[in-house]
Amino acid sequence: MxxxxxxxxxxxxxxxxxxxxxxxxxxxxxxxxxxxxxxxxxxxxxxxxxxPVPDGGDGTVEAAVAAGWREVEVEVCGPTGRPVTARLALRGRHAVVELAEASGMRRLPGGKPRPLTASSLGTGQLLAHAVRLGARRIVLAPGGGACADGGAGLVRGLGGRLLDALGKELPPGGAALRSLHALDLRGLPDLSDVQVVVAGDGAGPLLGRTGAAAATGPPHGPARGATREEIRMLDAGLRRWADLAEAASRTAVRDLPGAGTAGGVGFAALAFLGATIEPGPSVLLGLLxxxxxxxxxxxxxxxxxxxxxxxxxxxxxxxxxxxxxxxxxxxxxxxxxxxxxxxxxxxxxxxxxxxxxxxxxxxxxxxxxxxxxxxxxxxxxxxxxxxxxx
CATH class of the missing domain: 3.40.50.10350 (Glycerate kinase; domain 1)
Structure with a gap:
């Protein structure tokens, strides 16, 4: 256990x-x-x-609470920047954070897809809150996300800054990453004693035909909403993000299996959180x-x-x-x-x-x-x- x-x-x-x-x-x-x-x-x-056994998507926190974990509510930014009340589950020094709670497709106003601008910011805020509550092992359930920002929003939610050539904060979303010029990571907390496990969904690398941007369009369904041109824009932004993020974190993780998980949140977790990506069912069955x-x-x-x-x-x-x-x-x-x-x-x-x-x-x-x-x-x-x- x-x-x-x-x-x-x-x-x-x-x-x-x-x-x-x-x-x-x-x-x-x-x-x-x-x-x-x-x-x-x-x-x-x-x-x-x-x-109930979650699959790493919608309902993971609910399942943990049903198994006796404590539910914690916190106000964070949804995928379009609007505030939402999201939940995480806590048991001792262990936490479950669900991407769909803060950055999921069900959080899109009117259900309208925003593939270019949706952000994982709220998920980073949830992770930061779990750490403040004393969690030292965090399972991140990545399913049901609305964003394809490579986890750039997650890094922001933890205290990082993404800057353009003029030193201004980038707008949210994957498309804006094409203008990324520098990262300021001085605001990130020390997570050296925090273990993060992504309950993975078998996704591929961050970039390319099987990457995070490609998963926003057909055949993955209209809910993600990206056209072919938008997929090219997103992939270009994610490539720029990968270049600067890997240089800053001194890692090379863009091609690892699972880096493309949840619109690239897997990439950010690998690069900045030292996360491991493990099969969802086995992780969650053990957790529960x-x-x-x-x-x-x-x-x-x-x-x-x-x-x-x-x-x-x-x-x-x-x-x-x-x-x-x-x-x-x-x-x-x-x-x-x-x-x-x-x-x-x-x-x-x-x-x-x-x-x-x-x-x-x-x-x-x-x-x-x-x-x-x-x-x-x-x-x-x-x-x-x-x-x-x-």
């Missing part, structure tokens, strides 16, 4: 509900709540433990005390919005299944749509999968009614895996 205080012991013979989020429908905590509600109606005697919660479990229920090959590489079900196997607990999964064979499930150590599309084939209605449908699935799970005891 990597937090200072171990989780409370789970009751013997319990069912551990450890799902990921259903993107566009429910957070991981929401999925766990609906599964719990359905199971309690039909098996009120079975002890249930909810442990999954092994302790799974010990003695009668059944573990995990899940993901779509159960497919990607789920077996980096989403919650794969990590949960591996960790549950080590604890000797059987695992089943719930999903919106299943795209895996029985053999693939068995190789992933998942005994069975239950899909919402078997109850509601229409995608729009399935997303809208995901909660009640999960409660229906819970009845089938109880019948097959939790027989009534005489």
């Amino acid at each position: 990597s937090a200072d205080s171990p989780p409370d012991a789970s009751p013997p013979g319990h069912v551990l509900l450890a799902p990921g989020r259903f993107a566009g429908a429910l957070s991981a905590a929401g999925v766990a709540r609906h599964l719990s509600a359905g199971l309690r109606r039909v098996r009120p005697d079975v002890p249930l433990v909810e442990l 005390g999954f092994a302790e919660r799974a010990r003695g479990a009668r059944l573990v229920v995990t899940g993901d919005g779509t159960l497919d090959a990607r789920s077996l590489r980096g989403a919650a079900p794969a990590g949960v299944a591996r960790a549950a196997a080590r604890a000797g607990a059987p695992v089943i999964a719930v999903t919106g749509r299943r795209a895996l064979t029985g053999e693939q499930l068995r190789k992933a150590r998942i005994q069975a999968a239950y899909a919402l599309d078997g109850l509601e084939p229409d995608t729009e209605r399935r997303v809208r009614r995901a909660g009640p449908l999960l409660e229906q699935l819970a009845v089938a799970i109880a019948d097959e895996w939790l027989p009534r005891r005489p």
Whole structure:
């Protein structure tokens, strides 16, 4: 267990509900709540433990709080500069900071993408606040970001300054980095005794065809909003940023796997925070005390919005299944749509999968009614895996 205080012991013979989020429908905590509600109606005697498993994006702080961490609210700058109230999670000298809380797409006014000007400033402010609260190990959850500024805003939020040729502060965002002339890092705090771990999403390097700027346009979806010309502008700005940032930090990290994470926030974390980038599910499962919660479990229920090959590489079900196997607990999964064979499930150590599309084939209605449908699935799970005891 990597937090200072171990989780409370789970009751013997319990069912551990450890799902990921259903993107566009429910957070991981929401999925766990609906599964719990359905199971309690039909098996009120079975002890249930909810442990939603975040994927490093929206809902990571919520999941940590659900696991017993303390929620801390702080006012920071959103991705367009407007103030937002963001949360972080704290437990002893450990903290969870979520990029989406301060700099996420859901923080964009009216949901309108701002690929050229959106900033990660608020995330740097959240990190600084965690350090002031005494955190010495910080897990940064990078998913759901709205910016492609290479983490330049994050450095600003920690106290750095980015200057143009006239010595004036640059405007926020990745496009403005083309005019970057100098960095003033005298305001950065001493983070030599702070360990930062980025719960990575498998992103590529900072620059180029698989880099942070390229991820702001097709095929990554309209939410990020960049045109081809804007992608070229962003990539040029990120290249200028990388040149000066690597010179200032005496590092060479732009080509490392994960440097392009979250619009390049991974690059800034590597260069200025001495961060490591590690697989999200394993980091977060350890952080939440999954092994302790799974010990003695009668059944573990995990899940993901779509159960497919990607789920077996980096989403919650794969990590949960591996960790549950080590604890000797059987695992089943719930999903919106299943795209895996029985053999693939068995190789992933998942005994069975239950899909919402078997109850509601229409995608729009399935997303809208995901909660009640999960409660229906819970009845089938109880019948097959939790027989009534005489």
